[in-house]
Amino acid sequence: MTGLRDAPADITAYEMVVGLEVHVQLRTHTKAFCSCDATYGAPPNVNTCPVCLALPGALPALNREAVHLAMRAAHALGCTLNPVSVFARKNYFYPDLPKGYQISQYDRPLALAGHLEIGDGDAARTVGITRVHMEEDAGKSIHDRYPGATAIDLNRAGVPLIEIVSEPDMRSSADAVAYLTALKQILEYIDVSDVNMEEGSLRVDANVSARRVGAAALGTKTEVKNMNSFSGVQRALEAEFERQCGVLERGERVHQQTMLWDGARNEVRPARSKEASHDYRYFPEPDLPPLVLDSQWIDEVRRELPELPRARRARLAGEYGLAGADVGVLTATTALADYFEAAAKAHGDAKAAANWVMGEVLATLNTSNESIESFRVAPASLARLLDLVRDGVVSHSAAKRVFALMAETGDAPDRVAEREGLVQVRDADELTRWVDEVLAEHPAEAGRFRAGEKKLLGVLVGLVMKKSKGRADPRRVNQLVSERAGG
Amino acid sequence: MTGLTAVDAVTASFARMEAVRAGADGLNCVLWSDRERSLAEARAVDARAERAPLAGYPVAVKDNIATLDLPTTCASRILEGYVSPYEATVVSRLRAAGSVVLCKTNCDEFAMGSSNENSAYGPVRNPIDTRRVPGGSSGGSAAAVAAGIARIALGSETGGSVRQPAAFCGVVGVKPTYGRVSRFGLVAFASSLDQVGVLGRTVDDAALGMEVIAGRDPYDSTSADRPVPGYRDGAARSMRGVTIGRPVEYFPTSLDPRVTALCDRALDALRAQGAQVRDISLPHTDLAIPVYYIIAPAEASSNLARFDGVRYGLRVTGDDGLRAMYERTRSRGFGPEVTRRVLLGTYVLSAGYYDAYYKKAQEVRACITDDFRRAFASGVDVIFTPTTPTPAFELGATSDPYEMYLNDIFTCTGNLAGVPAMSIPVGRVDGLPIGGQLITRHFDESGMFAAAYALERALGEEAHR
Amino acid sequence: MAVTRDDVAHIAGLARLAISDDRMTELAEQLNAILGHMEVLQQVDTRHVETTAQEGNEALPLRPDAGPRFAMHRRLDEMAPEMRDGFFLVPRLATHEDTSDAS
Numbered sequence A: 001m002t003g004l005r006d007a008p009a010d011i012t013a014y015e016m017v018v019g020l021e022v023h024v025q026l027r028t029h030t031k032a033f034c035s036c037d038a039t040y041g042a043p044p045n046v047n048t049c050p051v052c053l054a055l056p057g058a059l060p061a062l063n064r065e066a067v068h069l070a071m072r073a074a075h076a077l078g079c080t081l082n083p084v085s086v087f088a089r090k091n092y093f094y095p096d097l098p099k100g101y102q103i104s105q106y107d108r109p110l111a112l113a114g115h116l117e118i119g120d121g122d123a124a125r126t127v128g129i130t131r132v133h134m135e136e137d138a139g140k141s142i143h144d145r146y147p148g149a150t151a152i153d154l155n156r157a158g159v160p161l162i163e164i165v166s167e168p169d170m171r172s173s174a175d176a177v178a179y180l181t182a183l184k185q186i187l188e189y190i191d192v193s194d195v196n197m198e199e200g201s202l203r204v205d206a207n208v209s210a211r212r213v214g215a216a217a218l219g220t221k222t223e224v225k226n227m228n229s230f231s232g233v234q235r236a237l238e239a240e241f242e243r244q245c246g247v248l249e250r251g252e253r254v255h256q257q258t259m260l261w262d263g264a265r266n267e268v269r270p271a272r273s274k275e276a277s278h279d280y281r282y283f284p285e286p287d288l289p290p291l292v293l294d295s296q297w298i299d300e301v302r303r304e305l306p307e308l309p310r311a312r313r314a315r316l317a318g319e320y321g322l323a324g325a326d327v328g329v330l331t332a333t334t335a336l337a338d339y340f341e342a343a344a345k346a347h348g349d350a351k352a353a354a355n356w357v358m359g360e361v362l363a364t365l366n367t368s369n370e371s372i373e374s375f376r377v378a379p380a381s382l383a384r385l386l387d388l389v390r391d392g393v394v395s396h397s398a399a400k401r402v403f404a405l406m407a408e409t410g411d412a413p414d415r416v417a418e419r420e421g422l423v424q425v426r427d428a429d430e431l432t433r434w435v436d437e438v439l440a441e442h443p444a445e446a447g448r449f450r451a452g453e454k455k456l457l458g459v460l461v462g463l464v465m466k467k468s469k470g471r472a473d474p475r476r477v478n479q480l481v482s483e484r485a486g487g
Numbered sequence B: 001m002t003g004l005t006a007v008d009a010v011t012a013s014f015a016r017m018e019a020v021r022a023g024a025d026g027l028n029c030v031l032w033s034d035r036e037r038s039l040a041e042a043r044a045v046d047a048r049a050e051r052a053p054l055a056g057y058p059v060a061v062k063d064n065i066a067t068l069d070l071p072t073t074c075a076s077r078i079l080e081g082y083v084s085p086y087e088a089t090v091v092s093r094l095r096a097a098g099s100v101v102l103c104k105t106n107c108d109e110f111a112m113g114s115s116n117e118n119s120a121y122g123p124v125r126n127p128i129d130t131r132r133v134p135g136g137s138s139g140g141s142a143a144a145v146a147a148g149i150a151r152i153a154l155g156s157e158t159g160g161s162v163r164q165p166a167a168f169c170g171v172v173g174v175k176p177t178y179g180r181v182s183r184f185g186l187v188a189f190a191s192s193l194d195q196v197g198v199l200g201r202t203v204d205d206a207a208l209g210m211e212v213i214a215g216r217d218p219y220d221s222t223s224a225d226r227p228v229p230g231y232r233d234g235a236a237r238s239m240r241g242v243t244i245g246r247p248v249e250y251f252p253t254s255l256d257p258r259v260t261a262l263c264d265r266a267l268d269a270l271r272a273q274g275a276q277v278r279d280i281s282l283p284h285t286d287l288a289i290p291v292y293y294i295i296a297p298a299e300a301s302s303n304l305a306r307f308d309g310v311r312y313g314l315r316v317t318g319d320d321g322l323r324a325m326y327e328r329t330r331s332r333g334f335g336p337e338v339t340r341r342v343l344l345g346t347y348v349l350s351a352g353y354y355d356a357y358y359k360k361a362q363e364v365r366a367c368i369t370d371d372f373r374r375a376f377a378s379g380v381d382v383i384f385t386p387t388t389p390t391p392a393f394e395l396g397a398t399s400d401p402y403e404m405y406l407n408d409i410f411t412c413t414g415n416l417a418g419v420p421a422m423s424i425p426v427g428r429v430d431g432l433p434i435g436g437q438l439i440t441r442h443f444d445e446s447g448m449f450a451a452a453y454a455l456e457r458a459l460g461e462e463a464h465r
Numbered sequence C: 001m002a003v004t005r006d007d008v009a010h011i012a013g014l015a016r017l018a019i020s021d022d023r024m025t026e027l028a029e030q031l032n033a034i035l036g037h038m039e040v041l042q043q044v045d046t047r048h049v050e051t052t053a054q055e056g057n058e059a060l061p062l063r064p065d066a067g068p069r070f071a072m073h074r075r076l077d078e079m080a081p082e083m084r085d086g087f088f089l090v091p092r093l094a095t096h097e098d099t100s101d102a103s
């Protein structure tokens, strides 16, 4: 690693300071400024038109749904939405940027001053959100497909993004991952994006600096780019922090620059950008008048927000008396939490429902890797199965078998239990007949039991259970054996 | 409306093109045309069930407005041979009304110029005196109308590019309110100033063309959603009760007294029609050129970034990869004036200069807009000024860039404020046309046309003497 | 604020324009002459001016999130200098790391 080439630094003497810039692709049908299809997977440059190709004379027209989703996200992050925000041009040349400028927002963004709670319990803290603004995505440049040439695909050019800029409030790479996890979960809850880092619908740039522990002033920061997973972010931050510590230990100055993370080689190295000093020449986009959000719309969008992860965790803990760890698992996604609540309400015993959802349900989903949305066992059927267990109609062990078959067939628990003969037999006459038969078939054991060899009870009960093919209620069999053996 | 069929009109127009030598060997006002295709379109128009309002009005279209069948090069090398795969909204509206596109007209490269000497395809000559410029940047459209090739032509305005050539060529030129006409398909020069304009032989021709192209277009977010009145109704309106303002800043003592005299004659004619005339002041007028030549190049530097040799147009491959390709393509593709303005615009937007130049210019622009708002609030309905300080000058007469910029001194205020403005002939000096400019409130094209009809009526043939 | 040859070289770089040395000096002079005429603006008191409201412009209209895609009457390869397999091709960047910070 870069850090190792430097004098090994005493990194414990330093504190990491991190702020994150996260770009999120909004899930709209069409692009931000034209009616081209915004979804993935089309052949190169098929989803393009005069606007997103930047043909001479073409003009942008803003997608209402992109604004709506951006407003949702801004609300969910506790931001103040600006009634008037202004689009601006960020000017630079790049072949996947057709107009030679990106339509973004600059000094009057969509929303300001939000916050995000990260971690839980004692580890819980707040990271400030500086701003949320709207912008358009660029196309894709493919450098390794043709020798000596870069291939340009503009299908993605003009897809709507929001950029979420945090305050430098994180103090470790773990904080950064906690922030990203919490952010991803919120964006999933409000359903504005696929938030998939591998597919690029969520992209993270980090501003990192190091300062002596206890120092008040921030050190010079560098921007770290090119991470494509949360663990990549974590490793990149640590590598860059270590590098900066080394620089500072040698009494040198950290240079403000862009570093690129190389996950394969596990190191950061400076981006050798031709324009080290970017000069984007921002100015208000003259093709788009200011974006005016009337207060009714702003309130409407706030009201339509679903319950957010933090609130839901608190409610589930209170309402169902569940432990924090369990709540965490059950609220991983809205769908899972909905599933649990539906089952718990229908069945009544929330703890039992929680155990089954965290146990059998998640296990089954993992092995079959289905999604909870498409799971064949509806919450109501799970609840019904739990009823049967509670009422002793199906034994706990039999219930697991029933559940597995429900997951395969989608049949109701009662039918499965019937069909598989897994309903417990508690009819006294039948049980008595089985017991008597066993005592008759095994006179020796029966005799020794009568003679007081109590440890044979288990053996006899086992034989009865065997005879009943596991359907007999073991507790009743116990009693009956003792009675009938007259011990 | 003419009684001609579309075929008659198109046939006559192409005959006229030959008669006046509209091509590179003559006026050089026509860059691209296709007689057979235009005639085919004309036959289709004549075959329509009901008579189309513009059947008798084939149009000449400035080469910076996208058309499907003829090239759209903005008179630039960087777009040589480029044919747009889509059509400008204004052109589609003209076609729907039964008009036929005759030709694409020459202009200053990317509409940057006031003499039409900045075309990659050579200068346009003024039909009134071929040693002189037709004005710019819509010089080809003005010349085409003046030469009788088309009764209506489309031009574009950023700082006077329709009105100034209209004045130089002795025709009518209209710049509508910013937002009145769609810019979709107009190749952008300075987006906050650009508007498509109409040139016509008469006020009525211009009003007819404007009626057809005006109105909200969902593809242009800056186009206003406001009703479009019938501008031709202005023909019947009287000037009684109309107050005309004569801004003192537009009649400096340095102004050629013969130009002042023609303007005062025009004002007398309007008085005779019942209008009141009074002096007014637009105090920030002298700041318009500095403001304009900061804002327009700044926006241009960004608008012209898309000409990068990647997706269309010229590409000159370099020796060391992408950056060299960009630089060669753009250096070979852009002419000297475009290069100068792109550099100027890049400079005023660059780090450390934005506030001193671009931001300051936008603030002073607001002051210029406010001058007009106050004037109209004070009861003035129409402002009258000369369109240009001088008549058409000779080719090659002006070499200093800033001196050339001063041609827009009376017109760029209208673009900066966004108000509607038009130029109509008010007489001649040494046989060269002089234009008078009429300016009204935002979206009051009706009042502007009404005054223009009245003035045209009152001056009669004097307007061309 | 006089424009130097270096300034011209810098902005020419930003604008992706190759300017020959002899023209560099000429352009520096022309830009200085033009900008000289702009200095007058510094004397104007604009402290109380509001610029965001552009006259004539209403608020930004919003478009429904639906197709169809804007019709194109010509194919991309009829316009593009170089295409392959549907991609636009450009000369390779000096280095991959010259990556865009588009987003």
Ligand SMILES: [Mg+2]
Residues within 6 Å of the ligand: A023, A104, A135, A163, C102, C103
């Ligand atoms: Mg961004």
Ligand SMILES: [Zn+2]
Residues within 6 Å of the ligand: A031, A034, A035, A036, A047, A048, A049, A050, A051, A052, A053, A158
């Ligand atoms: Zn598109």
